[in-house]
Amino acid sequence: MSAVKKNYVVETLRKAQMVELLAKGKRVDGRSQDETRALKIETRLIEKANGSAKVSLGNTQVIAGVKVATGTPFADTPDKGVLMVNAEVLPLASPYAEAGPPDENAIELARVVDRGVRESEMVDLSKLVLIAGKSVYTVFVDVNILNVDGNLFDATSYAVVSALRTAKMPKFEANGEKVTNTGKLVPFPVQKTPVSITMARIGSIIVVDPTAEEEAVMDARITLTTDDEENICAGQKGEAGTFTPAQVMEAAEKAIRKGRELRSVIKEATG
Amino acid sequence: MENKKKLISDAGVRTDGRRWNELRPIRMEVGQLKNADGSAYIEFGKNKIVAAVYGPKEVHPKHMVLPDRALIRCRYHMAPFSVDERKNPAPSRREIEISKVIREALEPALIAEDYPRAAIQIFVEVLQSDGGSRVAGITAASLALSDAGINMRDLVVGCSSGIVDGQVVLDLNDTEDKEGSGDMPVAFMPNLNQVTLLQVDGIYTPENFRKAFELAMTGGRMVYEMQRKALLEKYFGASPSETAMEEEE
Numbered sequence: 007m008s009a010v011k012k013n014y015v016v017e018t019l020r021k022a023q024m025v026e027l028l029a030k031g032k033r034v035d036g037r038s039q040d041e042t043r044a045l046k047i048e049t050r051l052i053e054k055a056n057g058s059a060k061v062s063l064g065n066t067q068v069i070a071g072v073k074v075a076t077g078t079p080f081a082d083t084p085d086k087g088v089l090m091v092n093a094e095v096l097p098l099a100s101p102y103a104e105a106g107p108p109d110e111n112a113i114e115l116a117r118v119v120d121r122g123v124r125e126s127e128m129v130d131l132s133k134l135v136l137i138a139g140k141s142v143y144t145v146f147v148d149v150n151i152l153n154v155d156g157n158l159f160d161a162t163s164y165a166v167v168s169a170l171r172t173a174k175m176p177k178f179e180a181n182g183e184k185v186t187n188t189g190k191l192v193p194f195p196v197q198k199t200p201v202s203i204t205m206a207r208i209g210s211i212i213v214v215d216p217t218a219e220e221e222a223v224m225d226a227r228i229t230l231t232t233d234d235e236e237n238i239c240a241g242q243k244g245e246a247g248t249f250t251p252a253q254v255m256e257a258a259e260k261a262i263r264k265g266r267e268l269r270s271v272i273k274e275a276t277g
Numbered sequence: 278m279e280n281k282k283k284l285i286s287d288a289g290v291r292t293d294g295r296r297w298n299e300l301r302p303i304r305m306e307v308g309q310l311k312n313a314d315g316s317a318y319i320e321f322g323k324n325k326i327v328a329a330v331y332g333p334k335e336v337h338p339k340h341m342v343l344p345d346r347a348l349i350r351c352r353y354h355m356a357p358f359s360v361d362e363r364k365n366p367a368p369s370r371r372e373i374e375i376s377k378v379i380r381e382a383l384e385p386a387l388i389a390e391d392y393p394r395a396a397i398q399i400f401v402e403v404l405q406s407d408g409g410s411r412v413a414g415i416t417a418a419s420l421a422l423s424d425a426g427i428n429m430r431d432l433v434v435g436c437s438s439g440i441v442d443g444q445v446v447l448d449l450n451d452t453e454d455k456e457g458s459g460d461m462p463v464a465f466m467p468n469l470n471q472v473t474l475l476q477v478d479g480i481y482t483p484e485n486f487r488k489a490f491e492l493a494m495t496g497g498r499m500v501y502e503m504q505r506k507a508l509l510e511k512y513f514g515a516s517p518s519e520t521a522m523e524e525e526e
Binding site: 228230233238239240242243245249255258259262 | 362380465487
C-alpha cells in the first residue's frame, strides 16, 4: 500500500532472504504459506453508529462504522437501496501515511471491498426501499485504517462485514410521499457472509495474508472473495507483477479453503 | 442481479446475434495521432477508444523520479458523451481504479529498467463505451507503447468473459455487462503466458470460474492475432487489420 516505505537496498536483500525461507516452507514471522495472522473482531463499540466493528489482523488495525439514512435511489436501480463502502488510511496509521483525499490505493481498497459485499448480495438491497424510485435507505460504511501492517483488503472487508452483520438500522415508514422515522431499531437484511482472501506472490510462492514487510517485496497481489456457497464473487489482481494461469487457479483454491475457515471465525465473533 | 428478460435465446443466440464463444467485430489502427510518440485506435464492438503514449521523457515533479527505472503513469478517461447519460468529465472513483489496474496490467510488459529517471505516460481515452472498455483500452495502449518504440517483453492483450443467463460467455456487450450476472476482465502477455490483469465480479462456482478464465484467455489469443496484424500493417504494410471472426469456429 501507499503507506509503506520502499527502500531499494534493504528490500532487495530482504526479498532474497524471504524467497530462501519460503523455499523451505517458512515465512519471516514463522507462519506457514497458508496461515493467516490472529484475527480479532470487536463489534458495537461506537454507540452513535448504526453498526461498527474493529478488526485486528496481526498488527493491522481498522475500524468500520455504518451510518443509515434515507435518500434517493440511483437512476438505474430504482428498486434497490444504496450501499457504499469508503476507506481512508488515517495519517496516524503509519509514518508514511499522509492526510488528504483518498489516493488511488485507498480508492482501490474501498472498491474491491465494496465489490465483495455487493456481488455476494450480502445485504438484500431490495428490502431497503421505502418508495420505489423516490426514497430508499442509504447505507454508508466508512472504514478508517488505524495501523498499517499489510493486507488492508482483508482487514477492511472483515470489518465491513462484521459491522453490517451486527448493525441495527432505524425503521423508516412511508406514508404516501412522506417518510418518517418510527424510532424503532431493526436488524439489517443480511443474507450472506462474503470472505475476502488476499494473497501475495513472492517468487514462485503464494502466501496468504501478507504483512507490510511481505507486501514491500511481493511481485503481485490477488484478492478473491467467496460467499457461503463457496462461489467466487469478487476478485482483483494488483501490483505491477503477473500470475501464471496455474497460479490464478491455485489462488482460487486457497481463497475457497481459507474463506471457509475465516467465515466461521467471523460468524462466531458476530453471532 | 435477477435477469428479467432472457439475454440468450433457446437457440443459444445472444442479444447481438453472437454465440457464447464469439467476439464482437474488432478493428485496430496504429499511429493515428501525430503528436504522440505512439498511438493506436481500437473499435471493439461499439467501443471506440484512442490510446496514446508520450515518453520516455523527463519526470515532473522531480521527486517522483525512480533511480533505476521509468515511472509509468496511466490515465483512463471517458468522454462525457461516451455513455447514455452524460458523464461528468472529472475523474470518477471508477476511472481512478481502472487507471491503476491498466497501468499494472501494462507495466509487467515494459522493460522500464531501460529508461531510468524517465517517465512514460499512457493515455486511454474512451470516446464511446460499450462493455469491456478497460480490456479494449489495454489492447490499444499496448499497441501505442510498441508504436512509441518502448522496449517491451511482449504485447499485452485484454479480453473479458462473464456469466449471462447462468452461462459462461465470451466478451460481454453493454447490455450483457449491465444485466448479466458476472464480468471477468483478463489481460495477459500471450507469448509469456503471464496474467497481468484479473478482475472478477458476479457469482462463479469454482467450475465456472475456471471456465470463464480460460474462455477470456482463449478470446484474448484471438484478439492478439488482430493486434499483431495491426502492427505489421503499420510498419510493413502487411495484411489488413480487420480480421473476420470466421477463423475461430
